Amino acid sequence: MSNILEIRNLKVNFYLPHQTITAVEEVNLDIKKDEIVVLAGESGSGKTITALSITRLIPPNARIISGSIKFNNENLLGLEESRLIDIRGRGIAYIFQEPVSFLNPLYTVAEQIAEAVMLHKNKTKKESILEAKALLEMVKIKDAEKVLFDYPHQLSGGMNQRVFIAMALALQPRLLIADEPTTSLDVTTEAEILNLLLQLKNELGFSLLFITHNLSIARKIADRVCIMHNGKIVEEGAWEDIYHSPKHFHTKELIEAYEKIGKI
């Protein structure tokens, strides 16, 4: 199977007033078509920065020093901003940790989703809103008709995350990057969202890069797990291999923590 995404030798630095910090170093990561890759690691290990680097969404004081990121055999790091805008949303979409703060508080659900549709598909507002409704039904929101005209603050965390997923999938991206999308949700909602993502993946066919610090999610969904530590990918493999014979000490720590929680 062909690789949809190839990250080679990525290095990202943060420039602070009096020091330079290397957040990501020597990262190599491949994602195949229809594959689910889980990128796991503790906070501050560089997972999110790796994910944001893919479409150059990193903060202004960070810079990609070296490496290449190929999406469909096109090097994203060499692309002009105007071409990249086209790939964001249409080729590569994101969902984030706190859905409610990632939705603009001033617009209704319908307007937010319609924006994604209108940006890339040249549709009128009316058509986009119809499409937004279909998308809400796709992410299994009951009363889609009513939710369309609600504002983000009127919805629960789980509902907002579904809205955000609908927005991200509006343009049938080839790769969905989920940055801890269930961390702010309770356990039952987390399970629902995970199942929804898996089901949508089967229906629509996209690759998924899932970022988490929770190994139980990795066990549940991953085709392949990458463990990140101090800005490097220290271990990579199928869940079974990593779980039964962890090589790196940090992987062992994560597995110990995971087993402790499992016993409670």
Add this chain to the structure above:
Amino acid sequence: MMNKQLMCGILIIGIFALIAILAPIISPYEPSAIDQNSLLMPPSRQHILGTDSLGRDLLSRMFYGSRISLSIGLIAVGISTGIGLALGSCAGFYGGMIDALIMRSVDVLLCFPTFFLILAVVAILEPSIFNIMIIIGLTSWMGPARLIRSEILSLKEREFIQAARAIGASDFRIIFRHLIPNAIAPVLVNAILGIAGAILLESGLSFLGLGVQPPIPSWGSILIESKSTLGIAWWIVFFPGLAIFLVILGFNMIAEGLRKAIR
């Protein structure tokens, strides 16, 4: 639940706006009709607010003057807020060199006393209603620009801006659809305060003879014409002054009320 201050302000400005719109219908006389038989008449049945030294009806002149004063206030502030929005949001959003360039020009312009800057420009250009509007607008955008820049600076770090970027929104779209609508509330309050300031400025300019030129009535120009008869005709100076006072009070009340309502 509306607050009293806001309602009161809206009521005052509403009445003045209605007067300005209906001026030709409700004025008892032509604003520049001279009546030799009734010079400097005190308020009476025929002339509710009295007449001036040319026998013109003060009430009619004030009705027409409200059109000039209010429209100068609105349009001047429209211009200054528009420029402030455009430059302030660019400065806040792009940062770096663009920010430095715009904000340093703001600092430089703020160093000039605005009133004398306007005096200088008016002295070169012809003082007409149109010029006054533009000049007041062009010399008072620095405050709004600073305000908007600071709002944008904090808003652009918010997560939904990153989300908008992630679905492929352009800079232009992010500024106009996501940043400015979220920053508009304090700007609106500032603009309403600005209207009051612009009306006051116009009155001041007219009083110095550099504003609206006779025979067109504006509240400021009525005031200056009253100068020579101040000792014998109190009404010509009192009523335009009262009108300016009320309108500025009204706009300030709306601004203050809005500010509280938004909190």
